[in-house]
Amino acid sequence: MTRERRIALLGLLVPLGIIVLWQAAAMMQKTPLFPGPGKVVVALWTNYPVILKELGITLLRAAIGFAVAVVTMIPLGIFLGRVRAVGKVLEPLMDMLATLPPPAIIPLVMLFAGTGDGAKIVIIAYAAAVPLLMNTYEASHSIHPMLSKVAKSLHLSRFETMRLIDWPSSLPMIVTGARLAIASSLLVSVTSEMLLSTNGIGTYLQRSQETFKIDAGLAGIAFISLAGILVNAGVFRLEKKWLFWHYRDQRPAE
Amino acid sequence: MNAALLAERLRVPICIALVLGSWQVIFALGVVPEKYFPSIPTIAVAFWQMLTDGTVISAWATTFLRALIGLVGAAVLGIALAILSDLSPVLSRGIRYVSDVLQPIPPAAFVPMAVFMLGLGTKLYAFVIILVTVWPPYLNGVAALAGVGPVQLNTGRMFGLSNWGLLWRVKLPAALPEIFTGIRYAATISLIAVIVSEMLAGRDGIGFMIFKKAFALRTPEVFGLMFLVAINGVLLNGLVNLLRRRLTGWHIGMMERPE
Amino acid sequence: MTGLLTASGVGKSYGIGSARMPIIDGLNLSIAKGEFVSLVGPSGCGKTTLLMCLSGLLAPSEGAVRFKGETVTAPPIGLSVVFQDYSRSLLPWKTNLENVLFGMRRVVGMDTAAKKAKAAEIIAAVGLSGFEGHYPWQVSGGMQQRVAIARGIASQSELLLLDEPLAAVDAQTRADMQDLLLDLAKRFNQTCVLVTHDVEEAVYMADRVLVLGPRPTRVVREIKVDLPKPRDQLTTREDPAFLHARHEVMALIRAMRQGKALA
Numbered sequence: 082m083t084r085e086r087r088i089a090l091l092g093l094l095v096p097l098g099i100i101v102l103w104q105a106a107a108m109m110q111k112t113p114l115f116p117g118p119g120k121v122v123v124a125l126w127t128n129y130p131v132i133l134k135e136l137g138i139t140l141l142r143a144a145i146g147f148a149v150a151v152v153t154m155i156p157l158g159i160f161l162g163r164v165r166a167v168g169k170v171l172e173p174l175m176d177m178l179a180t181l182p183p184p185a186i187i188p189l190v191m192l193f194a195g196t197g198d199g200a201k202i203v204i205i206a207y208a209a210a211v212p213l214l215m216n217t218y219e220a221s222h223s224i225h226p227m228l229s230k231v232a233k234s235l236h237l238s239r240f241e242t243m244r245l246i247d248w249p250s251s252l253p254m255i256v257t258g259a260r261l262a263i264a265s266s267l268l269v270s271v272t273s274e275m276l277l278s279t280n281g282i283g284t285y286l287q288r289s290q291e292t293f294k295i296d297a298g299l300a301g302i303a304f305i306s307l308a309g310i311l312v313n314a315g316v317f318r319l320e321k322k323w324l325f326w327h328y329r330d331q332r333p334a335e
Numbered sequence: 336m337n338a339a340l341l342a343e344r345l346r347v348p349i350c351i352a353l354v355l356g357s358w359q360v361i362f363a364l365g366v367v368p369e370k371y372f373p374s375i376p377t378i379a380v381a382f383w384q385m386l387t388d389g390t391v392i393s394a395w396a397t398t399f400l401r402a403l404i405g406l407v408g409a410a411v412l413g414i415a416l417a418i419l420s421d422l423s424p425v426l427s428r429g430i431r432y433v434s435d436v437l438q439p440i441p442p443a444a445f446v447p448m449a450v451f452m453l454g455l456g457t458k459l460y461a462f463v464i465i466l467v468t469v470w471p472p473y474l475n476g477v478a479a480l481a482g483v484g485p486v487q488l489n490t491g492r493m494f495g496l497s498n499w500g501l502l503w504r505v506k507l508p509a510a511l512p513e514i515f516t517g518i519r520y521a522a523t524i525s526l527i528a529v530i531v532s533e534m535l536a537g538r539d540g541i542g543f544m545i546f547k548k549a550f551a552l553r554t555p556e557v558f559g560l561m562f563l564v565a566i567n568g569v570l571l572n573g574l575v576n577l578l579r580r581r582l583t584g585w586h587i588g589m590m591e592r593p594e
Numbered sequence: 595m596t597g598l599l600t601a602s603g604v605g606k607s608y609g610i611g612s613a614r615m616p617i618i619d620g621l622n623l624s625i626a627k628g629e630f631v632s633l634v635g636p637s638g639c640g641k642t643t644l645l646m647c648l649s650g651l652l653a654p655s656e657g658a659v660r661f662k663g664e665t666v667t668a669p670p671i672g673l674s675v676v677f678q679d680y681s682r683s684l685l686p687w688k689t690n691l692e693n694v695l696f697g698m699r700r701v702v703g704m705d706t707a708a709k710k711a712k713a714a715e716i717i718a719a720v721g722l723s724g725f726e727g728h729y730p731w732q733v734s735g736g737m738q739q740r741v742a743i744a745r746g747i748a749s750q751s752e753l754l755l756l757d758e759p760l761a762a763v764d765a766q767t768r769a770d771m772q773d774l775l776l777d778l779a780k781r782f783n784q785t786c787v788l789v790t791h792d793v794e795e796a797v798y799m800a801d802r803v804l805v806l807g808p809r810p811t812r813v814v815r816e817i818k819v820d821l822p823k824p825r826d827q828l829t830t831r832e833d834p835a836f837l838h839a840r841h842e843v844m845a846l847i848r849a850m851r852q853g854k855a856l857a
Contacts, residue, residue: 082714090411091429092425092429092431093427095426095428095429095430095432096432099433107481113450114451134472137547165340166342166446168344170343170350173347177350180565180568180569181561182527182530182564184531184542185564188548188549188557189557192552192554192557225682227677227683230651230675231677232676234651234669235696235697236671236700245696249687264439271518272443275443275535283443290450295451304442306439308439309439314485326686327687329729
C-alpha cells in the first residue's frame, strides 16, 4: 500500500474517534435530547424521504436566487469594470455592501415581503450577489493590458474584443465568484428557512427542535452537509472542465 | 484637475451622498409606504433614541464581544490544529475529513440542536461560532505551512535549527500572512454566526434586537440596527487588520512594493 | 517620404509642464517593401515606445506615422505585431492552431477549410507540425514565440513588427529562431522591422540597421549591411563586413552611453 493510501485510511481514525466519543457521551447523558450516532443513523433511515423532499425545496429556492443574482450582477460587474469612471467612484459602495451580511437583512425583508418564497429568494439573491459582483468587477477591470494590445494588433473591433478576449480571460475569476455565490446561496437558503419558517429543510430543523426530535434534526443536518459537498464537488468538476486552460496556465513546459 | 480625478478622490463622500440622496428621493416620492421606508431623519432620530436609552450600547457590546472572542478562540484553535497537522499527516487527513463534512453546514443549522445540548448561554455561542469559524484559519494554516519553500527551510537548517525550531522560527512566520487572510474571512463568518444565533435562540444582542424591533414593526430602528451590524463588521475587520499589520507588516510591505 | 511605413517628425512625451518626459523627438524613418530593418539602441532609449507608435498601438504626440500612405491611428490591416511577452500574447484557451487561425480573421477570399490548411502549413513552416492541437502553455517558450510569429505571418500582413521577440528565449534557441525568421521573411515575402537590444542580432538579421539615440530618441545613424543572404550563423558572423558594421554600431552605442558627442 502506498504511503498516500495508508495516510488516507489512518486518517479515518479521527472522525471515527469523534463518533466513538460522541456515542460514549450520549450513553452517559442518557436523555433523548442527546442522541448518539446510532440513533441519528436510525432517524436518517426512517426520515429520509421527508428530508429529501424538504431539501429539494431548499435547493430550488437557492437555485432561483442564484440565477437572479447571476443575471443581474454579471452584466453590472462588467459594466462597472469597463466604464472605469463609474466603477472607481462606486467602489466604496460595493465595499459597504460587503460589510452587511445576509442574515442582517432578513428582518427587513420580512417586514417588506413577509415570509414566503419571494422574501427568501430576495435574501438568497442578495447573498449570491455580493461575491458575484465583486469578482466580476475585479475580473473586468483588471484585464491584463497586454490583452488589449493583442486585440488591437489583431484588428479586432471593440465588440469583438469584449466577446472573444475580455470575456474568456475574465471567466476564471467570475467562476470563482460564482462558486462562492453558490455556496452562499445554499447557506442562506437554509438560514432563511429557519428564521422565516414555511417549508424547506431549515423549517424541518426548527420543527424537529420544537417536537424534541433531536435525532431527526441531526439527520437533517447530515443531509445538508451532503448536499453541500455534492454541489461544491460538482461545481469544482465543471470548473476544471471548462477552465482547464487557466489552471494549467503556469510556466511553459520546459 | 479634471472631473474624473476629482470624482475619484471624493468617492467615499460621493457614495454616501448617493445613498442618502436616493433614499430621500424614494421616500419623498412615496413609492413605498412610509412604514416600510422611513426618511433618513426618522431613522437617525430612532437610532439616537436607542443609543441614549442604553439598550443599543449593551446589545452592541455583547454582540461585538461575542464575535471577537469567538474569532480569537477559533483563530488560536485553528492555528494550533494547523501546527499539529503539519507535524502529523495522518492527523491532517483526519481533520480534513471532519472539515469537509462540517464546512458546508450553515451556523444557523447547528443552533436548534445545540440549544438542547448546551443551553442558551455562552457555551452555545462559543460552540456554534468556533465550529464554523475555525476552518478558514485552519485550512489556510495547513496550506501555508506546507507551502513554505525549500529554500527557506534549507536556510534554516543551515543555521542549525532543529525541526521544532524550524517550525517556530521559519514556517510559522512565513505562514502568518496566509493565516491572516483566513482570519479576515473568519471575522465575517464569526459575525454572521453570532447574529444568526442571537436571532434564533438569543435573549440579548443585536441579532435578537433586530427581530424584536421587526416584530414590533418599528422599521426605523430596524434600519438603524442594520447599519450597526455593518459597522460591527468594519470594526472587527479593522481590528484584524491592525493586528495583521503589526505581525506581518514585512509581508504587506513586500507585496505592495511597486515593480 | 515614400515607403511602406514612414515616420515623419514623430515625437512622444508623457506628462505635462515641468513633469514632461519626452521619449521620442523628431524621429524620421522609412521602411521600403521587402526590407528587413533592425532598430537598435542603448537600453531604455524608447525602442518599445517607438514600436508601439509605429504599429498604431500608441498615438504620437507630434508628427505622423504612415502606412501605405495612410496615417496610422490604430493598428492597420496589413501590419502585424509580434510581442516580446509571448506567454501573454497567445490566448491560453485556444490551441496553437486556433491561435494562428485567430490571426486570420481579417483575411478575405478563403473559407474556413482553406484557412485551416494555410495555418497548418505555416505552423509546419515554423517547425511545429505535430503541435497544432497543443495549447500554448503546453509547449516551451521558444515554441510559443514561434506560434506568435506564425500568427503574424498567417494574417497575410505586409509588414511584421517584432518587439524584441527573442529577448526572453534562451541563447541556443535564439540562434535557430534568427535563421527561422530570415527564412520565413524570404519565403512569405514579409517586410520586417525588428526592434532589439542585441547588436549582433541587429546586424545579422538586417539589410539596414537604424541606430537610435538616447532619450529623447531619434535615428542617429543608418548603416547598410552589405552581406549576402541567406546568412549563416558561422560564416556571416566572421565576415569582415559583419564585423565592421558591428563595430560601428557598438562604438556608437558605447559613445552614447558615455554621453560623448556623436561623431
